[in-house]
Amino acid sequence: MSFTVNSPPTVRHFPLSRTSIGRTPRVTMVARSNSGVSVSTATALPILTKLQHDCATPLPVLRHVADAMATDMRAGLAVDGGSDLKMILSYVDSLPTGNERGLFYALDLGGTNFRVLRTQLGGKDERVIDTEVEQVSIPQDIMFGTSEELFDFIASALAKFVKKEGGKFVLPNDRSRETGFTFSFPVKQTSIDSGILIKWTKGFAVSGTPGKDIVACLNEAMGRQGLNMRVSALVNDTVATLAGARYWDNDVMVAVILGTGTNACYVESVDAIPKLQGHKSISGRTIINTEWGAFSNGLPLTEFDREMDAASINPGEQLFEKTISGMYLGEIVRRVLVRMADGSSLFGKHIPERLRTPFTLGTPNISSMQQDTSDDLEAVGSILYEVTGMDSNLAARKMVVEVCDTIAKRGGRLAGAGIVGILQKMEEDSKGIVFGKRTVVAMDGGLYEHYPQYKRYLKDAVKELLGPKISSNVVIEHSKDGSGIGAALLAATNSIYEH
């Protein structure tokens, strides 16, 4: 059985629901046992206890995940299909230096929003002279429509944006406009400006695109719009984030996205990529897009994860993503709450249909509930009532917060272990260069940005695994919306013109 995603959160825009929604929920009365524990809470408690047990991520589990990540990376670098991790070659062999000049565009497709950006670059002294960005949300029917409809939608938004060019943005007469295209799905790159879509993720199910060259699809759609624009770099959002962050900081070696979906890329030496044949890199380095969302080795999964996976449009795939990323955390919590509601009178006798609807509860909702510090958890009650239609008493609200925390904790800690796995692999190969000096992990995505508990769990796990000394060299830096400017910078680096 498959289901549609009702309202998945956006990739980098992950607004928190307001904690006070306005309507006051009804407070349910529950019977009390002699021990003083409410009867409804007592029956739901074993479900919570088992959940906490199954989601536990003590140090040995984290270590296993970090080690397995490093091992799977090596296997994926050895041969295509060697592991869950695709370890995709990005064809980005040189990163921005600061010398880039001129007008460049960027397109960014990766979640429920599509962004267009233009930037005027002024070289080392002036750097970014001006930038303009516009964002369009992608209608549900486009996410489930045909390839032609999707690319026509993108090209038409881009054409409208180009028409508004002016002011500080200047294109020399003899040149075509150039753009970077951030396409945040697994793509088998065939060159810096071409690549075949392997599969859709994050709830997209556009027909006719898998197996096709994404840039060719975009070029055809731009042709239909009469738009003359050259795609000079096709990049994943992690790669664009790394490029954007490296423009300002030379120590950036890894980029991670934790938003609707998740992924990581890093700087690899070409000598460490056995599957690389005939690829020349002047720098001796290249960026590898790990596509770590597909990682699955040793994850502490629960029956709720398995049920969610089985009902998804890509069963058995993207298991790491389904355990740690923003599209899924709220849905896992919802599934636990349904079980609690069915097995006890925790939320009263009547279980609203909305609670049974997949993806009703978003990750922004569970984050908002965890921010409620009031004595009666009023905001938790309001969110539960507004979003799922459920009434709750204080005991039930406390239970819900515990469930949210359990799922966020597992996600954040596993994400931290994944990061350590990548750093560990780099350190093993470079002997001291990664852990012995400042190394920056550029991080973007609404989940990391807007879920403070998740972020703290992630950082704690990194520290636990690396110890205080080494972890003080590892800087996780939020690179907000760095992928837009990063894609434009990579368009400049790969421009056909002299700059």
Ligand code: BGC
């Ligand atoms: C995609 C990646 C992307 C990540 C973050 C995943 O679902 O497979 O290509 O980088 O989401 O947007």
